[in-house]
Amino acid sequence: MEWFESWFDTPYYHLLYSNRDYTEAENFITKLTAELQLPPQSKIIDLACGKGRHSVFLNKLGYDVLGLDLSRHSIESDKQFENQTLIFEVHDMRNPIDADPMDAVFNLFTSFGYFDSEDDDKKVFQSVYNVLKPGGYFVLDYLNEEYVRKTLVPETVITRGNIDFKILKKIEGRHVIKDIRFEADGKPFHFFERVKLHTLEEIHAYASEYGFERIKIWGDYQLNEFNKENSPRCINLFKKK
CATH class of the missing domain: 2.60.40 (Immunoglobulin-like)
Known part of the structure; x- marks a missing residue:
C-alpha cells in the first residue's frame, strides 16, 4: 500500500489538517471560477476531493460537480452531500475517468506529486485530457518548488x-x-x-506532451502573479488544445 493510501484514509490525517481556512478556500474558488468565466451548470471534476469541501462549495455556486478521491472513507463521508448535480466516487487519478466530457478539472491544494514513477505522473495528465471537452480547463494547484x-x-x-x-x-x-x-x-x-518537488519546467513538459497549453500561473490563493522566488503556490491554468 502506498503511503497516501494508508495516511489519507485515517481520521488523524483530517484532524491534523482541520485548521485549513475554509473562507480562504471558498474565496479562492469564487475568484478562480470568475476568472475562467465558467457559466452555471458547467461540468467540473474535483480531482482528489478529500472530504468534499470544495466540491460542495462549487455545487453551491451552481456547477455540476463530480468529486473523485482514492480514500474510501472520505467518499463514504462525502456521500451525505450528494444531490442530482453533485456526485462522489472512489477513483485513482492515474486511471481513466468514466464520465461525460467536462468543462474543467480542478486538482487543488497539492493533490499531485505523490507518485514515484514519472509514468504515473503522466497518467494523471492523460486521464484529465481525455475527460475534458476541447477548450476545457485543467487547474493544477501545486507547491512552488523554489519557495x-x-x-x-x-x-x-x-x-x-x-x-x-x-x-x-x-x-x-x-x-x-x-x-x-x-x-x-x-x-x-x-x-x-x-511529495515530489516538480519544477515549473517539468510540469509544463508533462502538460505539453498530452496536448495542454499553459495559459496562466498564479502565485497564491488571491490569484496574484506568480513569482518564482517568493510565491507560496504554483497554480497552473492549462487549456486543452
Whole structure:
C-alpha cells in the first residue's frame, strides 16, 4: 500500500489538517471560477476531493460537480452531500475517468506529486485530457518548488485536540518528506508524506506532451502573479488544445 493510501484514509490525517481556512478556500474558488468565466451548470471534476469541501462549495455556486478521491472513507463521508448535480466516487487519478466530457478539472491544494514513477505522473495528465471537452480547463494547484526549498521548517509540533503531532521535514533528492509521529488512544502512530518537488519546467513538459497549453500561473490563493522566488503556490491554468 502506498503511503497516501494508508495516511489519507485515517481520521488523524483530517484532524491534523482541520485548521485549513475554509473562507480562504471558498474565496479562492469564487475568484478562480470568475476568472475562467465558467457559466452555471458547467461540468467540473474535483480531482482528489478529500472530504468534499470544495466540491460542495462549487455545487453551491451552481456547477455540476463530480468529486473523485482514492480514500474510501472520505467518499463514504462525502456521500451525505450528494444531490442530482453533485456526485462522489472512489477513483485513482492515474486511471481513466468514466464520465461525460467536462468543462474543467480542478486538482487543488497539492493533490499531485505523490507518485514515484514519472509514468504515473503522466497518467494523471492523460486521464484529465481525455475527460475534458476541447477548450476545457485543467487547474493544477501545486507547491512552488523554489519557495519550499527556501522556507522549509525542519521541526514542529502541532496540537490538535489532545494529540501532539511531532513533524520533521526534510528534502531528500527530489522529494520533500514530512515525518509524522503521535500518540492516540494509548498507541504510537507513525506516518509520512512524500511529495515530489516538480519544477515549473517539468510540469509544463508533462502538460505539453498530452496536448495542454499553459495559459496562466498564479502565485497564491488571491490569484496574484506568480513569482518564482517568493510565491507560496504554483497554480497552473492549462487549456486543452
